[in-house]
Amino acid sequence: MAKQSVLLLGATGETGGSILEGLLENGSFDITCLVQPSSSTKSSVQALRNRGLKIVIGDLNGSVEALAEVVRGFNTIISAISPPYQMAQIALVDAVAMTTTTSRFVPCAFTTVCPPGGVMHQRDEKEIVYQRIWGHHLPYTIIDVGYWHQFSFPRIPSGRFDYAMLLPRNDIYGDGNVPNLMSDLRDIGKFVARIVRDERTINKKVVAYSDVLSQNDVVAIVEEKSGEKVEVTHVTEDEAIQRRDKARVALEAYPSDNMNTMARWTNEYNVSKYVRKDNTLENAKYLGYIDARELYPDFQPIRFETFVQELLQGEAKKLYAGKF
Amino acid sequence: MAKQSVLLLGATGETGGSILEGLLENGSFDITCLVQPSSSTKSSVQALRNRGLKIVIGDLNGSVEALAEVVRGFNTIISAISPPYQMAQIALVDAVAMTTTTSRFVPCAFTTVCPPGGVMHQRDEKEIVYQRIWGHHLPYTIIDVGYWHQFSFPRIPSGRFDYAMLLPRNDIYGDGNVPNLMSDLRDIGKFVARIVRDERTINKKVVAYSDVLSQNDVVAIVEEKSGEKVEVTHVTEDEAIQRRDKARVALEAYPSDNMNTMARWTNEYNVSKYVRKDNTLENAKYLGYIDARELYPDFQPIRFETFVQELLQGEAKKLYAGKF
Incomplete structure (x- = not known):
């Protein structure tokens, strides 16, 4: 049987990288990576070439007609574009719709479960892209994955986790008992x-995950595996909302300050996950998602517990290596 | 068994009136009509009182807390608010969410199938209301019904249809072969x-309809039943789009001119239905709707053919009686 032709945007990023590995491992795909002209000489793109992967250059900021010629003929198109560039997908959607050769477009979802409509700016940008897809009657699949294990572990006093730590998660929101969907970053591609x-x-919208854990569950697992006491800080729900509102005001005042952008992301995520209880399996089903674990009961995702074991063994990988 | 308590907003309108009759005929409901303070002395509201219907007064423009006290305790809340006031539902949604006593909120959908995102202004307003519902995790059902028979028949030369005519439909768009979901207004309440x-x-989103007919199908049925030749005017797809764009510009220039509002509605509907092919069963399924005809195979909706027979017999009712 001929392999399924896939065009992947974002293969050098964390999510896109996981997707690339997942597709390669599966073996059923003829993969081409879509790269922006401005990125074509980057070492990360050269590394893809060195692995023998096919690269095509397509400009999301150029003419839609030219982009349509680049994306024409691919059966499946997957976008894992990086967070600040979500809106550039509008041109991609328009280009894919012009070709009529694509039987599935996978836009850049790959986030927590959250309704559109003012909860998270990032989620609302994604919704505009989804609406563009629906406007073209384009076949699609939206895949969300919860929050990554790699972002969800607290610091422990010995510092044994620090080598892999980007954002320490020692703040416990409210009573710490809100369940959250979680995935290991490495499983995203296997699910995809x-x-x-x-x-x-x-x-359809599909939700993929390995665990449903509260912050208290996370702390309990880390304490049990490490034998250390996690030092947590308690944040009330009202404080979380105040921090978010402050971050929104700061970004509005100084929109070009990337720290303000990051602060809004983080605080909007916290309110959505821990105060609003958006990132739960129950809410996913309410919002019309189908459950990847029910679709693939044989698939064994990497549990958070296993990830913590790797962390302790010094085998976890720091994300965005070289960037922070 | 206790009757299901329903609060109905918009009972004096065309859609709300159909819903009221459908609920009464069904017999399983304990119905209360929600009326705005400004409407409480209207003769149409007095007519509801005269029929023995319960009326509560609630102000959608007042405090949400006060409105919550009005809507508290109703099992099912159905909004058939009139088209220009869609956004007033935001306060209603917030009030219903405060009560936690409602097991189903039915927002004012009751329109053609159409994706959100710039196709129809009315549809986009409804989407903002839906997003508000999802933001509250409120149980809901969205019910769309296609276009009404009562709005879909052309004028015939003898003038025998004129008594029931609001908008003559003698423009045929493109080749006239685009299928459209249609319902008899009187069936909306029975479906609900x-x-x-x-x-x-x-x-869930549910689509209810009696027929899927193209404009050519409609003309053929009318010609067959009436024995008259329908005089049609052909409008190209490009012309339909130009008319819509012109109507949008005119409304932007003179937003308080209600004729401009009506022109935008009409022209956006035409492009959505006849050029974009949004109001089809296929598109409804693509957008995630479930099919009321599959849910209720025993239900026999009033077919367009039957409606035309009534029209010819002088038995059809002019809509918005006394207003035009």
Whole structure:
């Protein structure tokens, strides 16, 4: 059987990198990476070439007609564009719709479960892209994954986790008991490889995850595995909302300050996950998602517990290596 | 068994009136009509009182807390608010969410199938209301119904239809072959009465309809039943788009001119229905709707053919009686 042709945008990023590995490991795909002209000489793109991967250059900021010629003929198109560039997908959606050769477009979702409408700016940008897809009647699959294990562990006093730590998660919101969907970053691609070959997921939202854990569950697992006491800080729900509102005001005042952008992301995530209880399996089902774990009962995702074991063994990988 | 308590907003309107009759005929509901303070002395509201219907006064423009006290305790809340006041539902949604006593909120959908995102202004306003519902995790059902028979018939030369005519539909768009979902206005309430008692429709979008007909189908039915030749005018797809764009510009220039508002509605509907092919069963399924005809195979809606027969017999009712 001919391999399924896939065009992947964002292969050098964390999510896109996981997707690339997942598709390669699965073996059913003929993969091409879509790269922006401005990135074509980057070492990360050269590394893809060195692995023998096919690269095509396409400009999301150029003419839609030219982009349509680049994306024409691919059966499946997956976008894992980096967070600040979500809106550049509008041109990609328009280009894909012009070709009529794509049987599934996977926009850049890959985030927590959250409704559109003022909860998270990032989520609302994604919604505009989804609406563009629906406007074209384009076949699609939206895949969300909860929050990554790699972002969800607290610091422990010995400092044994510090080598892999980007954002320490020692703040406990409210009573710490709100359940949250979680995934290991490495599993995202394995889920995607199954989902994009599955007719049941066409024109659907799918939620993929390994665990549903509260912050208290996370602390308990880390304490049990490490034998250390996690030092937590308590944040009330009202404080979380105040921090978010402050971050929004700061960004509005100084929109070009990237620290303000990061602060809004982080605080909007915290309110959505821990105060609003958006990132739960119950809410995913309410919002119309189908459950990847029910679709693929044989798939064994990497549990948070396993990830913590790797962390302790010094085997975890720091994300965004070289950037922070 | 205790009757299901329903609060209905918009009972004096065309859609709300159909819903009221459908709920009454079904017999399973304990109905209360929600009326705005400014409407409480209207003769149409007095007519509801005269029929023995319960009326509560609630102000959508007042405090949300006060409105919550009005809506508290109703099992099912159905909004058929009139088109220009869609955004007033935001306060209603917030009030319903405060009570936690409502097991199903039915926002004012009751329109054609159309994606959000710039196709129809009315649809985009409804989407903001839906997002508000999702933001509160409120149980809901969205019910769309296609275009009404009562708005879909062309003028015939003898003038025999003129008594019931609001908008003559003698423009044929493109080749006239685009299928469209259609419902008889009188069936909306019958569908709603079934849908709001059905657990399968909770947190779902449902599409209800009697026919899927193209404009050429409509003309053929009318010609066959009347024995007259329908005089049609052909409008190209490009012309339809130009008319819509012109109507949008005119409204932007003179937003308080209600004729401009009506012109935008009409022209946006035409492009959505006849050029974009949004109001089809295929598109409804693509957008995630479940099909009321599949849910209720025993229900026999009033077919367009039957409606035309009534029209010819002088038995059809002019809509918005006394207003035009």
